[in-house]
Amino acid sequence: MHETVSLGRIAGVRVAANWSLLIIAALIAETLAVSVLPATAAGRPAAEYWVASVAAAVAFLAGVLAHELAHAIVARRCGIRVDSITLWMLGGVTRLDGDPPTPRDDLRVAVAGPAASAGIGLVCLLLAVGLRGMAPVVLVAALQWLGAINVLLALFNLLPGAPLDGGRLLRAVIWQRTGDRARAAVHAARAGRVVGFGLVSLGVVEVAVTADVGGIWLMLVGWFLLVTARAEERHAGLRNLLVGVQVRDVMTSDPLCGPDWLSVQAFLDSVVRTARFTAFPLRGVDGRPSGLVTLHDLARVAPARRVEVRVGTVGTPLAAVPTAGPDEPLIDVIDRLGVDSQARPVLVVADDQLVGILTSGDISAAVQKAALADPVRSGPGGSAELSLPETVIRRS
Numbered sequence: 001m002h003e004t005v006s007l008g009r010i011a012g013v014r015v016a017a018n019w020s021l022l023i024i025a026a027l028i029a030e031t032l033a034v035s036v037l038p039a040t041a042a043g044r045p046a047a048e049y050w051v052a053s054v055a056a057a058v059a060f061l062a063g064v065l066a067h068e069l070a071h072a073i074v075a076r077r078c079g080i081r082v083d084s085i086t087l088w089m090l091g092g093v094t095r096l097d098g099d100p101p102t103p104r105d106d107l108r109v110a111v112a113g114p115a116a117s118a119g120i121g122l123v124c125l126l127l128a129v130g131l132r133g134m135a136p137v138v139l140v141a142a143l144q145w146l147g148a149i150n151v152l153l154a155l156f157n158l159l160p161g162a163p164l165d166g167g168r169l170l171r172a173v174i175w176q177r178t179g180d181r182a183r184a185a186v187h188a189a190r191a192g193r194v195v196g197f198g199l200v201s202l203g204v205v206e207v208a209v210t211a212d213v214g215g216i217w218l219m220l221v222g223w224f225l226l227v228t229a230r231a232e233e234r235h236a237g238l239r240n241l242l243v244g245v246q247v248r249d250v251m252t253s254d255p256l257c258g259p260d261w262l263s264v265q266a267f268l269d270s271v272v273r274t275a276r277f278t279a280f281p282l283r284g285v286d287g288r289p290s291g292l293v294t295l296h297d298l299a300r301v302a303p304a305r306r307v308e309v310r311v312g313t314v315g316t317p318l319a320a321v322p323t324a325g326p327d328e329p330l331i332d333v334i335d336r337l338g339v340d341s342q343a344r345p346v347l348v349v350a351d352d353q354l355v356g357i358l359t360s361g362d363i364s365a366a367v368q369k370a371a372l373a374d375p376v377r378s379g380p381g382g383s384a385e386l387s388l389p390e391t392v393i394r395r396s
């Protein structure tokens with residue numbers, strides 16, 4: 001989800017919108033102006049329909065934002081830092097920096113969004129009823145639509161499968177019953193795959209039977225749920241396996257570390273030649289870690305220039321290298337690095353000193369060992385394929 005524009009802060013939460021939001025806004029306005037409003041409030045000029053439709057589309061998106069803000073505000077009350085809210089084509093995503101501490105909090109955060117949507121929906125419906133005969137018919141029709149769509153939004157989000165709010169609710173309930181959050185998350189994600197599959201199937205049937213393009217939308221939403229639920233299931237499985245594993249348990253201690261003031265040629269001769277690694281931490285004259293250089297970086301220097309170029313200038317400076325503390329839970333580091341980590345090693349630093357290096361191979365090995373030690377917790381579906389998970393949506 002790139003190409004977002006910031007909408008500033010609301011109630012202290014960073015809010016951004018993806019450009020794809022424009023597509024949904026245009027689609028909603030068009031549907032309202034061309035079919036919904038003329039059907040419920042017939043015989044008005046087209047301009048009137050369009051003004052009401054654009055206003056209703058904007059109000060709908062404001063309702064989606066209110067839904068996400070409700071999640072964010074309740075999460076903050078539970079002591080969780082809220083990273084941001086992003087609105088996009090298929091709704092909103094609230095990113096939380098951490099998990100609700102108890103099943104009760106998990107439930108409260110999950111319920112807040114649908115409760116806000118249902119509340120907004122009911123207010124709009126009541127207004128529509130109250131204003132009938134007093135306000136312009138197009139306004140009443142628009143309020144009626146807004147009311148219905150918000151109630152629908154609440155109900156849809158309560159479908160019991162992650163990443164939908166209903167899935168979070170399911171997770172909270174299973175967590176409360178079993179006391180095992182990680183397993184509860186795995187179950188909720190599996191339910192999400194079922195819900196996603198169900199929606200895709202419904203969409204296919206709708207397109208086949210009614211030839212209505214609305215079915216394509218359903219398929220799209222279902223597909224998104226399927227993919228997200230699958231990623232969540234993997235992540236929950238990983239979290240389950242890595243309970244209690246710290247970076248120091250997995251890292252390679254006292255890695256081969258080269259001086260950053262050497263020339264590339266001297267570095268190749270004295271450090272690289274006898275090593276079997278592809279990446280080397282660098283240290284400055286003060287002994288502190290200063291960055292990382294890979295064989296790939298070194299290969300970019302023309303042989304003729306190897307004696308004059310310093311290795312420190314071709315590597316990646318420390319500020320741009322991912323780092324971790326030795327006592328950090330491994331799963332937190334994996335979460336933090338997320339999708340953009342690829343195969344870059346993580347330098348493990350404590351008190352300004354390099355104490356280890358963590359590669360994707362180290363992580364992969366740790367996961368596989370944990371799975372071997374506890375096949376029950378890893379569950380079906382295994383975890384051998386896990387190196388770095390694609391945490392596209394983290395704990396939304």
Ligand SMILES: [Zn+2]
Pocket residue numbers: 067068071113114157165
């Ligand atoms: Zn929600």
